[in-house]
Amino acid sequence: MSSVSRVSIVFLLAIICQLFPHHNADIYTSENIDLMIKEYMTHLERLVQLLHTDTQTQKGTDIIAQGKEAFDKATAAFPDDTVAHAHALFAKICSKVGVYDEAINLFDEAIRRASLPLEAENSDPSSLAETKSLVNQLYLERRRSHNQFIGSKVLQWHAANDEGYKGGIPPERSPWQPMNYVELQLGIFPFPHPQTLFEKATLIVLSLDSPEEEIQEMKSVDEEAINVTARAWEAYESYQESQSAAFVAYMHGKKRYLAGGQPCGQEGYDLFVGGTTWSKHAWKSNPFAYDKSIDAGQSDDLYMGIISFQNVLVSGRDAVISGYKDNCNVFARHPYINLSNNIPLVTAWETPISEVTTEDNAAWETYIPEGDTRAFGGSVGKDGNGNDALLIPDPRSNNAWFDSAILLTGYASDNYFHFVTEVLPSLVVMRNRIKDILKQQQTETKDVVVVPNLQNEFVEGFLRLLLPEAFDDKGKLSPHIVQWGPWKKSGGVGGTTHFTSTHPIAFTKRLATVMWDQPATAPPPLNGPAHCLTPKPLIRAMQRVVLKSVDSNTSDTVMPKKIVYCSRSSSSTRKLAEEDELLSRLQEVASKEGAQLFVFEKQVATNATGPSPLAAVIDAIQVFQSASVVVGVHGASLANIAFCRIGTTIIELGFGIPQAAHYLHLASSLELDYVGVRLRQNSRSFGATEVSLPEGGVDEVVNSVIKGLKLSEGMDGRDEL
Numbered sequence: 001m002s003s004v005s006r007v008s009i010v011f012l013l014a015i016i017c018q019l020f021p022h023h024n025a026d027i028y029t030s031e032n033i034d035l036m037i038k039e040y041m042t043h044l045e046r047l048v049q050l051l052h053t054d055t056q057t058q059k060g061t062d063i064i065a066q067g068k069e070a071f072d073k074a075t076a077a078f079p080d081d082t083v084a085h086a087h088a089l090f091a092k093i094c095s096k097v098g099v100y101d102e103a104i105n106l107f108d109e110a111i112r113r114a115s116l117p118l119e120a121e122n123s124d125p126s127s128l129a130e131t132k133s134l135v136n137q138l139y140l141e142r143r144r145s146h147n148q149f150i151g152s153k154v155l156q157w158h159a160a161n162d163e164g165y166k167g168g169i170p171p172e173r174s175p176w177q178p179m180n181y182v183e184l185q186l187g188i189f190p191f192p193h194p195q196t197l198f199e200k201a202t203l204i205v206l207s208l209d210s211p212e213e214e215i216q217e218m219k220s221v222d223e224e225a226i227n228v229t230a231r232a233w234e235a236y237e238s239y240q241e242s243q244s245a246a247f248v249a250y251m252h253g254k255k256r257y258l259a260g261g262q263p264c265g266q267e268g269y270d271l272f273v274g275g276t277t278w279s280k281h282a283w284k285s286n287p288f289a290y291d292k293s294i295d296a297g298q299s300d301d302l303y304m305g306i307i308s309f310q311n312v313l314v315s316g317r318d319a320v321i322s323g324y325k326d327n328c329n330v331f332a333r334h335p336y337i338n339l340s341n342n343i344p345l346v347t348a349w350e351t352p353i354s355e356v357t358t359e360d361n362a363a364w365e366t367y368i369p370e371g372d373t374r375a376f377g378g379s380v381g382k383d384g385n386g387n388d389a390l391l392i393p394d395p396r397s398n399n400a401w402f403d404s405a406i407l408l409t410g411y412a413s414d415n416y417f418h419f420v421t422e423v424l425p426s427l428v429v430m431r432n433r434i435k436d437i438l439k440q441q442q443t444e445t446k447d448v449v450v451v452p453n454l455q456n457e458f459v460e461g462f463l464r465l466l467l468p469e470a471f472d473d474k475g476k477l478s479p480h481i482v483q484w485g486p487w488k489k490s491g492g493v494g495g496t497t498h499f500t501s502t503h504p505i506a507f508t509k510r511l512a513t514v515m516w517d518q519p520a521t522a523p524p525p526l527n528g529p530a531h532c533l534t535p536k537p538l539i540r541a542m543q544r545v546v547l548k549s550v551d552s553n554t555s556d557t558v559m560p561k562k563i564v565y566c567s568r569s570s571s572s573t574r575k576l577a578e579e580d581e582l583l584s585r586l587q588e589v590a591s592k593e594g595a596q597l598f599v600f601e602k603q604v605a606t607n608a609t610g611p612s613p614l615a616a617v618i619d620a621i622q623v624f625q626s627a628s629v630v631v632g633v634h635g636a637s638l639a640n641i642a643f644c645r646i647g648t649t650i651i652e653l654g655f656g657i658p659q660a661a662h663y664l665h666l667a668s669s670l671e672l673d674y675v676g677v678r679l680r681q682n683s684r685s686f687g688a689t690e691v692s693l694p695e696g697g698v699d700e701v702v703n704s705v706i707k708g709l710k711l712s713e714g715m716d717g718r719d720e721l
Contacts, residue, residue, distance in 0.1 A: 408427055
């Protein structure tokens, strides 16, 4: 956080002296003015010391108490309403420890006091420019404190959900509540804060399934407010605006030499989103070849292929690719990536457009994503202006660099759905290249494969299944495998841990990754903007390789009928209220139809008595490969339908919103028989702690299961795609 320097304190005192003829001149004499200034300076210096106190080593309440004492003594030492610095310093202390309402009041008074020289008739014109600069700085600090104050309300809403419900949203809370705060935040700075825009978009998506009567209570009623598709596009546009705002702040961050950056040069400065744009502006592009006679219906307009880069950075848990040094290009896979948490930025959105130039602005601070003062290998130190700042070094100086890298991790890759539908297809497409790297003896050449953190057990399980070469005879991970993303607990599989942080960063001389275009819209009847829908040929290619790698016990004979029910009873979100009733009814159907009912729950963690990661993965694949009917609430377990046979009936208990088309798309890509059963409308949608079926919903599910079992009669044990 920036502080008022001793030089600026002396400067303000000089201004005060100019104002003596105009403000309470009778209390000042040549005999006491020097003593007043000396005592005032002593208390201001104490405030500066407290401003730099580490809140990790001293309680915020103690800092506030000591700050209040120094503030009172300072104002008593110089009882004049032209003195602003005591108010400004104590305001910053209050803001630092989270007493935002008091901070805002103090900033308002500091601004009033500091503005008085601008109104005085006999002020020295030569000092007015610096006075205006001081007033502008105070306005900026006040806006920052106001933003933090409102943002704290949003954080409190999230924290209450995390503390009591492990991130789920209980019935007494709604995304509409923090939405009001987010709208206020967007009006604080001259430009919208990219993180706030992202938060707005996410809250809109969460609220898309709201009942109409709830929308009418929370929002001015018009056609677009009730129209789900229109609001889905509003969220999509807010995600895009968030990326654009972050990109501008990123380019200005280059001028601060963040992560080895330099002011943008001739190599480019643009934000590229999607496979087609990547392919046109990367070093190399190798389109993915597929058999159109097998994968009929795939649009030729969707790019799919291996994209190669030279001399780039990879940063953030979503592994965003950006240019190095004066190359300011940024490559985002889709608009849903939060760039403000994935690339180094400065707070350029705080400056009015009339003041934005091609030069650096001393008022900007290095943005600290999620409060992580070690983000991107950085640490808190002094910037060029002498202020506390997050200093982000060139990753090469931290030994965070590679000669070449194959990038498998990406957006939300520690989520099982995204891992199965995005990481696994990428692995399959580049498996031969990866094996070539794994064959290399460890040398000075740093050729690596970047994967999600293996503390997600399914990551380790699928690596052992598809890339056994990644482990030696003793089960130790190859040094060519780099784990990316934060640790979830202590311990874990061995290997490179340098990049297992919340905001990792690395430089690589060469990089290859699989990239594709998404469909422009979600499939009917949902329509609206698509969200993370991997093209059909990649999904099918992944399925073929995975199933071939599993030594299943299935054969070409007719298999017993099986109902697989995906339970979320151990999850923090979307527990089904009618689960017991539904399971009882499904057991009755299974008994009557001569079928098996299998209740599948995702593996939370492995332990000494549980299955190994490889065994857990194989078990899951075999369960879904042998299923006749799969039933489940929208959630990660349904990602396992990627391993079902052609013709399997998939019954999703889900939401009628475009951003929830994941399993409809996956089923369509693999020629599965998809049945969508709408859950009761709920303004919490994905985030709800509990969901429920509408009246008659259990009957609808049961009837769909019976129909699916009839359709499954005669299904082969192993259908080739």
